[in-house]
Amino acid sequence: MPRRLISTDLDGTIVFNGSIPLRDREAMARWRAAGNLLVINTGRSVSALEHVVVPMGLEFDNAILYTGAAIVDEDIRVRHSTALPSGVVEDILDFVEGMPGVTVFTTGLDEDLLIYDTIGSGSDLLTLFRPATRRDLEGREIIGVPMRFTDSETAARTETYLRRRWEGQAVGFRNQDFIDVVPASASKGAGLGRLVASLNEPPAPESSGEAGDGSADHADNAAHVAASGAAEQPVEPIETWSIGDSWNDISMHAAADHSYALPWSPPEVVAQCDGTVSSLADLIDSLMGRPTV
Template sequence: MPQLIATDLDGTILFDRKVAPADLDAMRRWRAAGNLLVVDTGKSVFATRDTLEPVGLAFDYAVAFTGAVLADGDYRVLASRFLPDGLAHEIVMSLRGIDGLTVFATTLETDYVVEDTYHEVSPILQVFVPMEPEEMTEHRFIGVPMRVRDDDVRRRIVERLTERWGEAIEVVRNQEFLDVIPAGATKGAGLADLLARLTGSDGSRSGESIETWSFGDSWNDISMHTVADHPVALPWSPKEVVAACESTAGSMAELVESVLGPRRGRTTATTTAGEKRNR
């Protein structure tokens, strides 16, 4: 039976825009064994490529922008969903004047920053192009990511957006970010759509079932964990994420070894979750 790992990036395998050599080696080993590697991320395709190409991480598919975009391993877009025309601009204008907030707007090609009160760059989203809100009418947007550090401000923003546009959008949290995306677009929905492609009449693996593992640390990964056969959280994930999973693993290398077994001639030492998190 084919096997597939769907992994989050930031806070799961990607830390300060770097992937640990052991994790990189494990993912290469996974694919070399004939298995599929899927990155399931809140990042845009543009940001995913900007982050992963420099570290040399190859994959088979990307479920990008929290399920709104599906791309292949060469970053070619296979499917995409957009916010209704004009809605991204309305959302951005509704957020103006809120202190402690950086607002982005994402097309298929580019991440734009349209409002910034922090005046600093987050390691999660580092490359973007400035855009004035009035320029937004010239583009189609997939989503509106925003960086919000304060929990109370974040909660009020979620309430405001869902009350006004709840039928047209999803608002999901990833660490200190909120992502506003088209209704029905989640990491889990994106993974489910990919699995349907792979096992359906148009899929390259038509007629085969695929055993799936999910690996992710944050709230926006819960929908992905719900779809997978074997959901796996990080030991330090929020309690809601751990509760949605059947197990935890301290690293991608640990997860791959638990599925494929250790390399021949290699012994492993037991490491606590806290040691893994801090190393």
């Protein structure tokens, strides 16, 4: 029987006003207690994930972060990450210079920064992002550039510029009033595919060598097994469900075996899904044979 995995978005799906409803938390705990896998799939960074899941005491099996550019385990240890090419952040800042109604953040594995702001960010955002300048970017590895816009036309113009200037190197994903810029190889769907592939690999044999630093791909395990000639153990396949509310979830929905949007999702998102559910708790209850509210 296939193992079952739910890949869930955070903000606007299970996180509302900085908190996760109790019913969703209880449902996720039941899901995992039954031996199923729970994966967080979000545009958030490492520190932004910790900001919400640690106070809530939320437990999960893996998280796909930075819109697919990084994968962490249940202890939020990085197992895979891809950085933006050099020059992307500086070019974005040059493009938006002088524009009103724009905030530019940068996210990395160590810290998240607020670099440019003509919106006037409130105190809630400043608990996640440290105000900084371009000089603070020197020597930093940047994985994502979330940009917030108050005007949809400005956002669309910026998205068009990114596509033309950095095609094949960086990509922008729309998420409500944000555009999240990440490496071109990244997406929530690509992250889910990478994670499922790693979970489907046979475990690597124990080695007396030194342990790695935790950032290498799980794909290295498969190569080690093949090189050593160790017998592969059968691995149960994984059946996947996705739930998410916005445009940046479309690739995740496409990668999953079963996909669900929320009632407030844009029509373009709903059109890509098998259906809609009122909450993650309702999806879990239906999969576990419990009555939904």
